[in-house]
Amino acid sequence: MPAIDLDRIAELARIELTPDSAAAFRADLERVLALVDRLQAVDTTGVAPMSHPLDLPQRLREDAVTEPDQRDALLALAPAAENGLYLVPKVIE
């Protein structure tokens, strides 16, 4: 098993890790990956991946509006919203 680049994984997952918690997460991840590494030993040549229990095609529906307008109710859930818009920290200088 290759060494885990925990900083990169945490960056991809957008989770800040403190130096203390990073050590504990690294140890946990190593244990979990040691468990799941047992998969590598199985010969799966010619086996199609199963992404889902139902081998069904996605349903299609009429291209019509079915949802009621709940803009105000949904925006009310946001930590910060104004004038019908979600507020986030400045992205473009």
Add this chain to the structure above:
Amino acid sequence: MSAERLLTSSLRELAAALSEGRTRAEALADAALERAQSLQERLNAFITLTSEAARAAARAADERRRGGNVSLLSGIPLAHKDLFCTRGVRTTAASRMLAEFVPPYDAFVVERLAQAGAVSIGKTNLDEFAMGSANEHSHFGPCRNPWDTSRIAGGSSGGSAAAVAAGIVPVATGTDTGGSVRQPAAMCGVTGIKPSYGRVSRYGIIAYASSLDQAGVIARSAEDCALALTAIEGFDPRDSTSLDRPAEDHAAALAATDGRLDGLRLGLPREFFAVEGLDADVRRAVEAAARTYESLGARLVDVSLPRAELAIPAYYVIAPAEASSNLARYDGVRYGYRAPDYADLDDMYRKTRAQGFGDEVKRRILVGTYVLSHGYYDAYYLQAQKLRRLIAEDYRQAFDSCDLILAPTAPTTAWRLGEKDQDPVQEYLQDIYTIGANLAGLPALSHPCGFDAAGLPIGCQLIGPYLAETRLLLAAHAFQEKTDWHRQLPPL
């Protein structure tokens, strides 16, 4: 009969008491709320109790009854796992991230049970985002087992199982991604069913691992599970994986049988009984249950699930991978928690997620991110999906020589709080018997079948072929007609 006494009655007995005017929905709701409140400090089974809404719904049910036709569930108190969205009632997923989240809509399951007239008294405790097998990973503290409050209730639907076991409500909803209905049902000595994938709409259930998540019910008997399950089945266009099939009247099938199981072939997977770590008391009780089934006319057959042990590694790749994708939505922008202090947008994301998620959720997101990342995708994620097909194929082949599979629900009874929380792998290994049904999308249930030397309940699991819910419930019902394990009450 007092309303409180009625709470340990069957749903049919409760419905009869209501229709004969021996009690009222409001009295039942009051009794359930009172019992929930009096046990809250000891069990922590609830995250939110909705006293006012429950009384209003109960009064409305009483009103409708005076008007005539009502369904069997009308006026019955119940509780929802706090993973089901409830309009106007906070829905937390036991996470700080959603501690203040009040959904603007009801989950399909919540909607259907409300339409049937059932009265929700509140939202039950769970492992954060349904990730766990103990109900210890909750922002609101662990749920405790009614049989021994120093022990876990099981997870992730621990609060629902504990609430039913403690006689607070006769039925509660749960979700099962890797055993989260069946395992806590086993730990708390109650009956729980996870239907086939697609049977019950996932609309309004906070997502964990979407190709595995399925709603289910926990109750005191297979018959009560049958009644509640029928109410939540059926097609829902709002869930793209909902099966286009009408609900089946499982309880009618149960009422029509003579309690015999002649000719039913019960397969005992030899690999399951050879698992290292299968507790001797659990093995004895499950083998005794198999003999009871034999005395009812069933035939025991030896079957093989050769890749049974690989279900754990396959699951602990697939479920975290799907979780890391599903939980990407918690970014502090549209709803949920946002960190108070941050430097810029990216820092806001990272701090919001660091502060909003608990450790087990972070672990699974990190594992999922790792197995999906460049260079590891084929080795882990794709390989796990191939294993998933082989495991599903093993079940299909086993069902060539049996009608149902019989197994333990979990290798041990409830462990002590804190006993396994140092090493996540120790907790993951407890899922060996339950996750196969999720990977293959099969229906499965757990019913009580005895107690260990410490007096803790033991669960017997039945797994069926796709859409065989009625067959599962018929078998468990026949077992419960002949035994009284499911009638035992915890010493609270």
